[in-house]
Amino acid sequence: MWVVWWFVKGLIVSQVVDSEVIIWYPPVNVSNSFLQKGTKVQLETKSELICAIQASQTAWCNLFQYEDGVCTFYDVMFGYVNARAQSSSQPPAQPTSSCRTKHEWIEPCSKPFSMDTNLGCIYLNTTSVAWTVARSYCMRFGADLYDASDAGNFNALQHYIFPLSSSDVWVGVIARKWLDGSNVTSAQWISWAPNDPPGVCARMRQQSPSLPLLDDIACSTTYSFLCHLNITGQ
Structure with a gap:
């Protein structure tokens, strides 16, 4: 070679x-x-x-x-x-x-990312793509799909997604686990989920007037997506 x-x-x-x-x-x-x-x-x-x-x-x-x-x-x-x-x-x-x-040079939380007080350095892309495409796009910047395994982060995520009205959003959940390997809790799933095969992905699903919750669906389905960039290494 x-x-x-x-x-x-x-x-x-x-x-x-x-x-x-x-x-x-x-x-x-x-x-x-x-x-x-x-x-x-x-x-x-x-x-x-x-x-x-x-x-x-x-x-x-x-x-x-x-x-x-x-x-x-x-x-x-x-x-x-x-x-x-x-x-x-x-x-x-x-x-x-x-x-x-090996990831691109990016100043602390510069465009297309922006700093959210509760979620950190994030980028909401409103283009509808499959889950794997969304994750690959985030990774171009050294970021990843948003991982809200912590209860406090999940609540902040819910309030961020809620004003987006009818828009569902891909986040970092696949095979019923967050990207850090932790299981999605029952409180984070919508009432009827998970109800698809174990290997599928999940998006934040709107259920107005209630806060959005996770719902599993085939990874090939297309939605907007939320990237998160770790800028502190912590």
Whole structure:
């Protein structure tokens, strides 16, 4: 297998012949607690470049860290934040790791995202697409479909979706689980759900005058969707 690579202004650019080009952006500090939420694989390598090439050949790898001859792959999603905007004189609030990410450069919650007091950095796309297409679009920005597994976040999500009247919205639920792996609770389902095969997706379904709740349906169905971008790594 042939691999082409080059450096461009701090970026590591790699390409497996006849495959897509992958760009690894300059290192940014990511909290260890955030990294621990996903899968981690470590191996010994002789250089950061070799680490980057191997990360490029690992489809699920979204972040990698190279330190003291050890290359660590992570599958968690993290949008590339302009770390230079942070003051180096301020110590991090919690232990962090310096990682490269392969997702697009995006300033903290810049367009098309916007900051919502209760939901964080989000982007509501009103184009109706299938669930997998919606998730792929979010991931282009280092984001993902909104995960509201926490009860407080779910309540905030309900109040955000409610004013959208008749519009149902895809969120981060598939196979009756949130994207963080936690089960959807009975209180989050609409009264008759879940009633489709276990592997399907779920959207927030309007039921005015009551607040919207989750309803499962085939992932190929098309709806608007809500992306969430983690800009703190927490």
